[in-house]
Amino acid sequence: MKLKTILITAASVAGLCSALPASAQFQKPEDAIKYRKAAFTLIGTHFSRIGAMAQGRTPFDGAAAAANAEIVADLAKLPFSAFVDGTSGTDKGTPKANVWTERAKFDEHAKAMQVEAGKLAVAAKANNLDTLKLAFGSTAKTCKSCHDSFRND
Amino acid sequence: MKLKTILITAASVAGLCSALPASAQFQKPEDAIKYRKAAFTLIGTHFSRIGAMAQGRTPFDGAAAAANAEIVADLAKLPFSAFVDGTSGTDKGTPKANVWTERAKFDEHAKAMQVEAGKLAVAAKANNLDTLKLAFGSTAKTCKSCHDSFRND
Numbered sequence: 001m002k003l004k005t006i007l008i009t010a011a012s013v014a015g016l017c018s019a020l021p022a023s024a025q026f027q028k029p030e031d032a033i034k035y036r037k038a039a040f041t042l043i044g045t046h047f048s049r050i051g052a053m054a055q056g057r058t059p060f061d062g063a064a065a066a067a068n069a070e071i072v073a074d075l076a077k078l079p080f081s082a083f084v085d086g087t088s089g090t091d092k093g094t095p096k097a098n099v100w101t102e103r104a105k106f107d108e109h110a111k112a113m114q115v116e117a118g119k120l121a122v123a124a125k126a127n128n129l130d131t132l133k134l135a136f137g138s139t140a141k142t143c144k145s146c147h148d149s150f151r152n153d
Numbered sequence: 154m155k156l157k158t159i160l161i162t163a164a165s166v167a168g169l170c171s172a173l174p175a176s177a178q179f180q181k182p183e184d185a186i187k188y189r190k191a192a193f194t195l196i197g198t199h200f201s202r203i204g205a206m207a208q209g210r211t212p213f214d215g216a217a218a219a220a221n222a223e224i225v226a227d228l229a230k231l232p233f234s235a236f237v238d239g240t241s242g243t244d245k246g247t248p249k250a251n252v253w254t255e256r257a258k259f260d261e262h263a264k265a266m267q268v269e270a271g272k273l274a275v276a277a278k279a280n281n282l283d284t285l286k287l288a289f290g291s292t293a294k295t296c297k298s299c300h301d302s303f304r305n306d
Contacts, residue, residue: 025202035198038191042231045188049178074227078195 029087036082039075046071047139050124054136062127069117069124072139076117080110092152099150109146116142182240189235192228199224200292203277207289215280222270222277225292229270233263245305252303262299269295 026032046068052058053065083106088097099106116139123135179185199221205211206218236259241250252259269292276288 031198034194038194041187041191042195045184071227071231074224078224 025081026084029084032082032084033087036079039079039082043072043075043079046075047143050120050132050136051140053129054133060129060132062124065132066121066124066127069121069135073114073117073121076114080107090152094152096150096152106146106150109142109149113139113142113146178234179237182237185235185237186240189232192232192235196225196228196232199228200296203273203285203289204293206282207286213282213285215277218285219274219277219280222274222288226267226270226274229267233260243305247305249303249305259299259303262295262302266292266295266299 026035049058049068050065050072053060083095083099085100088095088099116135120135120139123131126132179188202211202221203218203225206213236248236252238253241248241252269288273288273292276284279285
């Protein structure tokens with residue numbers, strides 16, 4: 001195979017993977033909506049268990065904090081592929097249309113959450129409440145910032 | 154502190170952790186139900202993407218299979234803590250009462266699924282369709298076996 005052919009083939013294959021629309025992973029828009037709501041339900045559950053410790057509503061348990069933070073960091077990777085075209089809404093809690101019209105900004109917010117969740121998982125391993133509080137706060141800010149911009153009140 | 158006191162204290166602390174009912178992690182039974190349904194929604198989504206490859210409905214993509222299997226193995230750890238008391242049902246898809254009356258058997262089924270999902274994650278890394286098919290089949294069997302015994306049709 002000539003170099004040019006190889007390069008074109010490689011580019012096509014790479015393009016096929018990276019350009020495959022997220023919607024192709026879901027049979028129907030409703031499936032994508034159900035999926036992302038499920039992901040946020042799990043993220044919210046585990047993140048709020050850390051929040052309860054950070055805010056003194058439950059006793060600090062370093063091992064539980066670390067386990068919950070690890071789960072949050074893993075789950076943080078999931079929901080954003082499910083913001084497929086045609087799934088904006090106007091009801092409370094649904095994504096506004098600007099998720100799609102300002103997609104680069106939305107993706108930045110998603111990335112920020114994932115990065116802070118990753119840092120939270122590392123911080124939680126320190127088994128120190130003050131360290132946990134700081135990392136929880138930084139992560140919570142990324143949630144709120146995205147909700148303020150892209151989610152219907 | 155006398156040895157007996159130390160042992161009793163240690164036993165109490167250990168007991169507190171291991172015997173803490175799963176329900177204590179959820180404010181309300183409805184939260185537990187929502188949580189486990191969310192976990193199974195995500196597991197089902199990613200597992201069925203592997204199934205589509207194993208059954209030839211989508212082209213085999215080793216990297217995608219490995220990524221999906223890794224997610225399934227992680228998620229497999231989540232739903233079972235949410236089978237809290239008082240959350241059986243009679244509607245299609247809800248857990249039968251024997252989840253609670255035969256809890257040890259249910260827990261064995263859960264463990265079997267988690268073990269097979271772990272093996273699937275390892276198998277998927279081999280980047281070989283036949284290996285994937287075998288591990289997918291073994292994992293699917295554990296799903297079906299538990300559903301047959303513990304889920305309302």
